[in-house]
Amino acid sequence: MTNNVKKLKLRYKIVNKFNIKFVLNLLSKNEKIGKSDAIEIISFVTKIEYSEVLFSLEKELSRKHFRQIIKISKSVAKGKPLAYILGYKIFRGHKIIVNKNTLIPRMETEQIVDFANDFIKTNNSKMNILDLCSGSGCIGVSVALENDKDINKIVFSDISKKALAVTKLNIIKNQLNNKSEIVKSNFLDALITNKNKFNILLCNPPYIDLNDEDVDSSTLKFEPKIALYAKDEGLFFYKKAITNIDVIMKTEEKMLLVFEIGWKQKNDLEMLLQKELGLKYNWKFEKDYFNNWRYLIIKN
Ligand SMILES: C[S@@+](CC[C@H](N)C(=O)[O-])C[C@H]1O[C@@H](n2cnc3c(N)ncnc32)[C@H](O)[C@@H]1O
Structure with missing residues (x-):
């Protein structure tokens, strides 16, 4: 042999x-x-x-x-992201369906749900919640699954029809149809036209500066560009949201807005908040588990 x-x-x-x-x-x-x-x-x-x-x-x-x-x-x-191969990503222990049209939910984003959960637990009334720029729907689905009784309605909104098709799959798989609504909208436009108003707005918008060359190569190659980049040095969507708080939120009731932000954006956002909100609402920034400034929280 x-x-x-x-x-x-x-x-x-x-x-x-x-x-x-x-x-x-x-x-x-x-x-x-x-x-x-x-x-x-x-x-x-x-x-x-x-x-x-x-x-x-x-x-x-x-x-x-x-x-x-x-x-x-x-x-x-x-270099192909495992989530796209398997067709799902585990997010806060929930199996979230994803495909190439949705961003893969990140660990940092999980904390947004904690802020919402704390707020919901300390307020008695049933909440209307907006998952803005929903992508896979990971944020809204998690909030709905983790707060069953205290939620009136969750609206999932995104500009991408293909991403919203994935949101829909996640809603159906988790039997959340009776409390969910899907709205295709260019950020707040359709929601404002529909006169929708919310107690909680949760949003992980695109926030990478168009000129930022420091983006992970696998993200660049595989994830949808529309989920990543924003005009005005990445601040475009925060500006829009901040200037429309009175239009989109139930400001006469307790309200909460949580935004994920880029780790270098805190100073610019502080200036923007001072200019646009002054002392009208309370805002603060929180760090993620990696010690980066990652969340903007606005309350009344
Ligand atoms: C960073 S991803 C967040 C997805 C998901 N919420 C998450 O945390 O994994 C941003 C999402 O914003 C959506 N988007 C981009 N531009 C938008 C716009 N003008 N209006 C509404 N949604 C938009 C993208 O399609 C994408 O799904």
């Missing part, structure tokens, strides 16, 4: 006996595949719950599953 055939036979033998531990080890050798991605891939292919994968290390994998895992891992190693 030649050496090569021996090697092949040996490989075949190994490849027929691999378990999850072996595959995790194999994937960990590629620095472009994070551990959580590796677990997510194994979970997706084997249908073992994500939380159970590390308790199933001795479980043997079929050749078919092994091949699928390797195929997905190769795409991830080449």
Whole structure:
């Protein structure tokens, strides 16, 4: 027997006996595949719950599953976001459907839901909520799932028909149809025309300056440009929202607005708020878990 055939036979033998531990080890050798991605891939292919994968290390994998895992891992190693391959992203523990027409929900954005949850818990009345620039709908869906009884209605709004189709899938999958509405709108335009008014506005708008060259290459290559960039050094949508608070919010009741912001935008936004709002409403900025200024919060 030649050496090569021996090697092949040996490989075949190994490849027929691999378990999850072996595959995790194999994937960990590629620095472009994070551990959580590796677990997510194994979970997706084997249908073992994500939380159970590390308790199933001795479980043997079929050749078919092994091949699928390797195929997905190769795409991830080449830079394709895992969420687009799997068709979902876990956001606050909720499985959110995504595709190439929606931004992949980010960890930073999860905190917006915390601000909303705190506000809802300290106010008794049933809330009307706007998820503005909804994309996949991750923010509004999470708020609805986490505050079942205290919500009257959630409006999901975006300019992209294709993104709103994904929002719709997430609403249906989570059985939120009876309290959700979808409005296609160029930012606030259609909402204002419809005379919609809200207690809570949550918004992660496009906020990258058109001239910013410091954008992650995978984001640039795979995620929709319309979800990323905004005019006026990235401030365009904040300006529009701030100057329309009285039109879009139920200012006679308790109100909350939360915006995700770029980590370099706090100073510019402070000047804008001083100019446009003065002392009319209270505002503050909060940091994310990475210690970056990430949220603008406005209340009455
Ligand atoms: C940064 S993404 C946020 C998506 C989602 N809320 C999230 O946090 O993952 C911004 C979203 O704004 C939408 N968008 C861009 N321009 C818009 C406009 N003029 N009016 C309304 N939505 C817009 C994009 O389609 C995209 O879905």
